[in-house]
Amino acid sequence: MQASLSSGQFEIVYTFFSLCIAAMAAAFVFFLSSRQSVAAKYRPALLVSSLVVGIACYHYFRIFGSWSAAYSLDLATGSYNPTGIPFNDAYRYADWLLTVPLLLVELVSVLALPKPQSGRLLTSLSIAAVIMIATGFPGEVSHDNTTRAIWGAVSTVPFVYILFVLWGELGKALDRQPEVVRVLVRNMRLLILGTWGVYPIAYLLPLIGVNGTSARVGVQIGYTLADIAAKAGFGVMIYWIARTKTEVESPAAGEAATTRAALA
Ligand SMILES: *C/C=C(C)/C=C/C=C(C)/C=C/C1=C(C)CCCC1(C)C
8 A cells, every 4th residue: 555645745746747748749749840850861760759759748648647546635634645546657667668669779870880780789779678677667566675676686787788888889989970960979878878877766766765755756756857858858869960960961951951941
C-alpha cells in the first residue's frame, strides 16, 4: 500500500506531467514543420525526432491519467490518499522501449558512418538499450530496496556500455565534421551524458535514504525533466546540426530552404 502524499507533493508531479505533455506536443509540431528547412538527406532524422516526442506525448498522457487515478484528495486533511488503483510505471518503461532505440537511430545517423558499420553499431546499441530497460523495470516496481539495488546494478552494465561506445564514436565523428558543426556535435555529446545520466540518479533516490514519499515524487520529476531534455532538447540539437550542415554543404540550398520555410 502506498503512503499518502501532501497536496504539494501530489500537485508538483501533476504539474510536471502536464508540462511534459505540452513540451512534447510543441516539439512534435516543431520537428514536423521544420523538415522543410533542412536538406532532403537530413529529413528522416527530423521525422524520427517527431516520432520520439509523439510517442512520449501519448505516454505522458497515460502517465498523467494514471497519477490522477492513483490518488484522491481527502478534503478533511488536505492530503492525497491512495485510491488503491496503483500508479502504472509500465507506461514509462514501454515508452523507453520504443523511444530509446529511436534516439539511437538519430544518434547513429549523425555519425554518418558507412552503412554496414552503422547497422552493426545500431544493432548492438539497441540490444543493450532493451536489456537496460527490461532489467531496470523489475527494480522500479519492487517495493524492496535490495531488489531495486540488484536490478539497478544489472541495468547499469548495458547503460555504461552504451555511453562508452557513443562517447567514443561521437568523438571520432567530430573529426569528420566541418568546423562549425564540430562544436554542435560536442555539445550534443555533453547533452547525452548530462541527460541520460539523470535516469539512474533518479532511480537511486529511494536507495540513498530519501524518505518514501519524497523519493516517489523525486523519481517522477527526475525522469520527466530528463525526458524533456533527452527527447525534445536532443531533437532541437539534431535540427540545429542538420540545419548547419545544410548551409555548409550548399549555402544556396540553405537559403532556398529558409525562404521556403518563411513562405510556408
Ligand atoms: C527518452 C528516454 C530515455 C533517453 C531513457 C533513458 C533511460 C535510462 C538511461 C535508464 C537507465 C537506468 C539505469 C542505468 C539503472 C536503473 C534503471 C534505469 C532503467 C532507470
